[in-house]
Amino acid sequence: MASSPQVDTTGLQAIVLGNVAGCPLVRHIVLAVPEPEALRRFVASLYPFLRFGSNLPAEGEKAVINLSLAAPALKQVLPVDVYAKLETAFRDPPDAERLGDAGASAASSWWEGQFTGDEVGAFVHLFATDDSALEAATAQVVQAATDAGIPELHPRAGGGRLDARYLAPGPVGKGARLHFGYVDGLSNAKVAWDGAPSDVRPVDPRAVVLGYNCDSFPCAPARDPAAVLFRDSSYLAFRWIYQDVAAFERFLTEKGPPLFPAMAPAVAREMLAAKLMGRWRDGTPLALSPDAPAPERGDEAFTFASDPIGLACPVSAHIRVMNPKGERLSGMAATTGIPQVVRRGMPYGPELAGDRDDGVDRGVLGMFVCASIREQFMRLAAWATRNNFSDVFPAHGKDQDTLIGNRAVPGATRTFAIPSAGGTGRVDALPDFLRTKGTQYLMLMSRRAMQQVCGLD
Numbered sequence: 001m002a003s004s005p006q007v008d009t010t011g012l013q014a015i016v017l018g019n020v021a022g023c024p025l026v027r028h029i030v031l032a033v034p035e036p037e038a039l040r041r042f043v044a045s046l047y048p049f050l051r052f053g054s055n056l057p058a059e060g061e062k063a064v065i066n067l068s069l070a071a072p073a074l075k076q077v078l079p080v081d082v083y084a085k086l087e088t089a090f091r092d093p094p095d096a097e098r099l100g101d102a103g104a105s106a107a108s109s110w111w112e113g114q115f116t117g118d119e120v121g122a123f124v125h126l127f128a129t130d131d132s133a134l135e136a137a138t139a140q141v142v143q144a145a146t147d148a149g150i151p152e153l154h155p156r157a158g159g160g161r162l163d164a165r166y167l168a169p170g171p172v173g174k175g176a177r178l179h180f181g182y183v184d185g186l187s188n189a190k191v192a193w194d195g196a197p198s199d200v201r202p203v204d205p206r207a208v209v210l211g212y213n214c215d216s217f218p219c220a221p222a223r224d225p226a227a228v229l230f231r232d233s234s235y236l237a238f239r240w241i242y243q244d245v246a247a248f249e250r251f252l253t254e255k256g257p258p259l260f261p262a263m264a265p266a267v268a269r270e271m272l273a274a275k276l277m278g279r280w281r282d283g284t285p286l287a288l289s290p291d292a293p294a295p296e297r298g299d300e301a302f303t304f305a306s307d308p309i310g311l312a313c314p315v316s317a318h319i320r321v322m323n324p325k326g327e328r329l330s331g332m333a334a335t336t337g338i339p340q341v342v343r344r345g346m347p348y349g350p351e352l353a354g355d356r357d358d359g360v361d362r363g364v365l366g367m368f369v370c371a372s373i374r375e376q377f378m379r380l381a382a383w384a385t386r387n388n389f390s391d392v393f394p395a396h397g398k399d400q401d402t403l404i405g406n407r408a409v410p411g412a413t414r415t416f417a418i419p420s421a422g423g424t425g426r427v428d429a430l431p432d433f434l435r436t437k438g439t440q441y442l443m444l445m446s447r448r449a450m451q452q453v454c455g456l457d
C-alpha cells in the first residue's frame, strides 16, 4: 500500500477537519436545485464567508459557514463526462433498502413529506457560538440565496429548519450527551492528515478525502483530470434520525431488572443501556470495565479480541458493530476491513424528562464524512441491518445492531443475546428505537474544487 498522503488541509471545509470547536449550535439550511448561473452567483456571494482550513471561528467571528452540494446541483455545472465520474451512490437517490430504511423509516416519509431528495441542490451548514450569531449568519445565507433566486426548502411540516445543539457535557469534561443519555465524542476518528502515525485510532486521509484512489481506499472519481478536480473534497452522508426516548427508557425499565436480577433496578437499567451500546452511558467502554462505569477510562484504547463471545460487550452492541476492532471478519468484510467514517453529528430537540412521550421531535442530525459513500457509509448501515460480517454472529446473519437496527427489515431477528458467566440472557422483542426522517448525499468541495467548478476567480 502506498504511504498515506500529506493533505494540504488549508483547503478543506471545517466539517471535514473536526467538530466546530466553540460552536454549540448548528443549523442546516436546505436549498432547491439552482440554475447554473444562480448557483455560481450564490457561491460567489457566500464564498468569502465559507470556513476552509480551520474548524475554529476566526478572531471576532461567532459563526462558521460550510456549503455542500447535492448531485442535481453539480449536474448543472459539471461537464457531462466529469459528472459521470462521481460515485454512482452519490448520483443516485439513497438506496433505502440497503440502508435498512424499512417500515416507518421508508424513503416515502422522509423530509416530513415536504420535498424529495432530487429537489435538493445544496445544504448550508451554520455553526454558531450563540443564538444571535446563528440568526445573523442565517440572514446572510438567506439573502444570498434570495439574491440568486434560489428557493429555500423547509424540511418540517410546520415550516421549520433543521437545528441542532449540544446537550449537557459528559462527565470528566469529555464529549457531550446525546438523547438516550450516552456520551458521544470520545472515540471519534482522528485523521492522520500529515501522514504521520497518530496515537489515537488514526484514520488514513484517503478514507476521508477524494483524489487519492488506490486499492485499499477506492473512490470516485478514481483518476484522470476529474480526480484532480475533486482532490481534497469529501462526500457527506447527512442523516436525520428521530430517537424514541420514551420507548428506550421504558425498555430499560421493563427489561433491565429481569435480565440482571441480582442488581438494584436502577443499576440493572444502566447495565442494559451499556450492553446495547458497548459503553456505559458515561462513556466507559464495557471492554475495559464490564461491571461498573469508570468514566475516566472513556477515551482509552481497547479491542474486542479477548472477548470473542461477548461476555463483556455483546457482539451486536452498537460500537462493536460499527467498529469491531480486534474481531476476525469473514466473507467480503475480511478483504474490505472495517469501514471508517468521520462522524460530525449533533443532537436536536429538547431533552425528554421521564419515559412518557411528549410528541416532540428529537434525535440526531448525523453527518458522516467519507471518500466513498458505498464502501464506507452504506457498508456500515448494512452491517447495522444484518450482522453477517464475522463468525462471532449466529450463522443466519440476521441479527442487528441492538441500538440502530431497523426491526421492520424483512427477515431481521429481534433477539438480543447477552452472554455472561452465569448463562445467556435474552431479549426476544427488541423495539425500534429510531426512525429515519431523511437522508441526503452531498459533496463538501475543497476550496480549489469550489473555485473551479463554480467558476470563481
Ligand code: HEM
Pocket: 175, 178, 179, 180, 182, 183, 184, 185, 186, 187, 188, 239, 241, 242, 243, 277, 279, 318, 319, 322, 323, 341, 343, 363, 364, 366, 377, 380, 381, 384, 404, 434
Ligand atoms: C440515533 C442514532 C445513533 C446514536 C444515538 C449513536 C450513538 C453513538 C455513540 C454514543 C457512540 C460512541 C461514541 C464515542 O465513542 O464517543 C457511537 C459510535 C459510533 N457510531 Fe453511532 N449512533 C447513532 C447512529 C449511528 C449511525 C446511523 C451510524 C452509521 C451508519 C453510526 C456509526 C457510529 C460509529 C462508526 C461509531 C464509532 C465506533 C467506535 O469507533 O468505537 N452511528 N454512536
